[in-house]
Amino acid sequence: MRLSQMLWVTLREDPSEAEIKSHKLLLRGGYIRRITSGVYAYMPLMWRVLQKISWIVRAEMDATGAQECLLPQVQPAELWQESGRWETYTKAEGIMFSLTDRSNHKLGLGPTHEEVITAIARDMIRSYRQLPLNLYQLQTKFRDEIRPRFGLMRGREFIMKDSYSFHSSEASLKETYSVMDQAYCNIFNRCGLKFRAVDADSGAIGGSGSQEFMVLADAGEDDVLYTDDGKYAANVEKAISLASDLVPSAFTEYQKLLTPNTETIAKLAEVLKCSATQILKNVLYEVTYDSGITVLVLVSIRGDQEVNEVKLQNELVKVAENYQGKAVLALKVPDPESQKAWSSQPLPLGYIPPNLDDAYIAKNPRVNSKFLRLVDQTAVDLKDFVTGADVANYHVVGANWEKEFPLPKLVVDVRKAKAGDRSVHDPTQTLQTARGIEVGHIFQLGTKYSKAMGATYTNENGEEVPLIMGCYGLGVSRLAQAAVEQSYDKDGIIWNVAIAPYHVIICVPNVKDSAQMAVAERLLTELNQAGIETILDDRDERAGVKFKDADLVGIPFRIVTGRSLAEGKVEVVNRATKEANNIAIEQVVDSLLAEIFPK
RNA sequence: CGGGAUGUAGCGCAGUGGUAGCGCGCCUGCUUUGGGAGCAGGAUGUCGUAGGUUCAAUCCCUAUCAUCCCGACCA
Incomplete structure (x- = not known):
């Protein structure tokens, strides 16, 4: 190829639309052009990079015995209704582009392919003799992201390798899962990336165990916690740790104290000269279920700890059926405006007790008449604690569970692990933090989709049982930009030989x-x-x-x-x-x- | 969805109530040829869009669209 004949334009200056280095370099180098928000054209040099990565992915996938196929991007709503994801993926914060065809059928552009592959498996897999099976594809995915950003990092149209495996036993699933784990490590190593595999939340995809592959870079959107001994690494969304020790309370007598201007835990601890660990913080959330019911959630947690909203959302999904729902559409901390919408009188913000009266909301038909009260494990052990007095400018001290306040029945772990916490596997290890770009995610799905969609096969005993599934995603276009984010100097990009154009x-x-x-x-x-x-x-x-x-x-x-x-x-x-x-x-x-x- | 910012030449940016400029890039010619050359000449704009105010609007007002950033942050 001769450059004199190539459509290739470099820019001397950083385009104003780009924020992070890899995005600027790809634009300046003439690799990509933005067409609309989150949608990019891959110019000839970029396409070569993407093809290089694709061939590495293919080689490693094929080596595991997985088979390449190509599934449709246009998908009927019916399949998504069967799995129960049509609503969550198209309403509210949903990310599926949906459309209606000329005969009024609802369609969606595939953000992922569990539904399609499960429908195919349902048709084609009849016997355990056909198992295990692993199918994969390299394809453009569509996701109407809430906020696309950083070029190819979070696009609305992007290239992904996704694969789906089918099994007749958990053991077989775990075997393939571990083979995929290894294949992913091989892929990232061949691409020359510094990465880390971490425990992860499985999110809307569902299922049990899952692991993310993070390319380490400061511009990453995810926080990773890990220990130096290399034995523990997790996405902060999923991470667990030991909370710091509880400092015994000095307040032995229950009383109400005037504490003006102490809306935050830090100010309160300073005024009362006590440890934040002795304070019971009560955080209000507003959750909307797919049933249309909105519930106000009061989470009681130790003052020095924060709520992990991903963990909280998972807990809220578990109790969704109490509100005729299956999924959470939205979870947020209500702002003063939305509070007005349902509270009968102003809430004592900053001074909320764990037994905040249901009367605040009981009269409003738009929300469930009772607070859903959750208590984090860390707060259960509190004795003689400090908490809100249900009146502005007052706190109570020396309070105890089941004496002044009933202990909420739902005891949960919704605590956010943070850097500096001691590790669960070895308390002498403390958690370190790093930023990561999620380029791969592997899941043990189990029977979530096969059950919902009736994808069954006949086992050795002649019984008809649901297929056990795994799924494995890898962001090809994101990987390409992540590689740049990890390897550049003042003059430009430094590609690894394996993926250079x-x-x-x-x-x-x-x-x-x-x-x-x-x-x-x-x-x-x-x-x-x-x-x-x-x-x-x-x-x-x-x-x-x-x-x-x-x-x-x-x-x-x-x-x-x-x-x-x-x-x-x-x-x-x-x-x-x-x-x-x-x-x-x-x-x-x-x-x-x-x-x-x-x- | 909330908050913030920006839309002026291909890119980066100035600017002004009286129909628009700079740097780079682009085109032509000459010179030059190892780290984004020099000289001379030249082309390029519905000033995001639609209304309004005004004798006059790119500028002021209103609406709208687009793009980027921050947040879905804790009582």
């Missing part, structure tokens, strides 16, 4: 010098014939421009057919190290073969 770029300092061009043409042919993907910068530009552009796009090796030609040599420069060597023209191919495909 080309291995080598030949820069001709002066295209009007026929000797330079002749050598460049010869090397272009020889290198490509040797399997080294090479591009020739034959544009009529000055050398400096070509060097800047070559650095910006990050091709791993640069050949310069310049002044060293006098000695029958060309200069070979390593993009990552900037190391330059003059190598005899005849030896260039062998030398680069050794660098690019080391034994």
Whole structure:
């Protein structure tokens, strides 16, 4: 390929729309163009990178015995209604693009493919003899994200590898799950990424065990907690830890104290000269179920701890049937405006007790007449604690469960683990924190979808039972940008050889010098014939421009057919190290073969 | 969905109640040819869109659309 014939435009300055380095570099390097929010065109260089990653993914997936297929992007609402996800994926914060066809049928653009694959499995898998089975596809996914951002990091249209496995036993599922775990590690290693596998929440996809693969980078959207011994790593959404020790309370007598201007725990602890661990914090949430019922949730938790909303949401899903629902549509901390909508009188914000009276909300038909009261495990052990007095500017001290306040019946773990906490597996280890970009997520789904959609097979005993499933996702386009986020310098991108759009770029300092061009043409042919993907910068530009552009796009090796030609040599420069060597023209191919495909 | 910001040439940005400019890029010519060259000449704009105020609006007002950022943050 010759650059003079390629549609390729680099930018000197950072586009104002980009915030993080990888996004700026991909735009400046002419790799991507934004078409609308969260939707990008992949230009020729980008497409080569994506293809490289795709081939690595295919190779590793095929090696596990998985089979590639291609499922439809246009999916009927009926399938999603069967699984129970149509509502949660299209209403409220739902992320599925949905549409209606000419005959008034509802359709959705596939954000994921559990429904489609389960429908196929239901039709095609009849016997345990066909199991286990693992199908995968590489395809564009559509998700109407609440807030697309950072270029390919969170797009509304993106490329994903997803696979789905089917089993006749939990043991078989776990075996494939662990094979996928290994395959993912192989993929990320081959792409040259620094990553970490972490315990994860399974979210709306559902199921039991799940693990995320995080590319470590400060621009990542996820917080990862881990221990230095390498034995524990988890997404903060899922992470567990030991809470700090409870400081015994000095308040032995129950009394009500005037505590003005202590709406926050920090101020209260300062005024009362007590530890935040002795305070019982009562946090109000507003949850809306898919049944349309809104419930006000009062979470009591130790003052020094915070609520993990993902864990809280999982608890709320467990009790959804009490409110005729199956799923949570929205969960939020109500702001003063929405409080007005349902409270009969102003709430004593900052001074709320765990037994906040249902009378505040009982008269409003728009919300459930009673608070749903939850208490976090950490708060159950509190003695002689401090909490709100249900009146502005007053707190009570020396309070106890079942004496002044009834202990809520629902005891849950909704505590957010944080850096510095002691680890559960080894209390001498403390949790460290890092930012990560989620590029892969593997799940043990179990029978959630097969049961909902009636995907069964006949087992050894002649019984008809639901298929046991696993699913495994990998963000191809996100991985590409994550690789950039992890590997660049002041001059531009530094691609790993395995996923670089080309291995080598030949820069001709002066295209009007026929000797330079002749050598460049010869090397272009020889290198490509040797399997080294090479591009020739034959544009009529000055050398400096070509060097800047070559650095910006990050091709791993640069050949310069310049002044060293006098000695029958060309200069070979390593993009990552900037190391330059003059190598005899005849030896260039062998030398680069050794660098690019080391034994 | 809430909050904030921005829409002016391909990109980055100025600017003004009297019909618009800078840098880079682009085109032509000459010179130059190892780290985004120099000189000379040139082209490019419904000033996001729609209303309103005004003798006059890119500028002021209203609405709308788009894009980006922050938040779904704890009593």
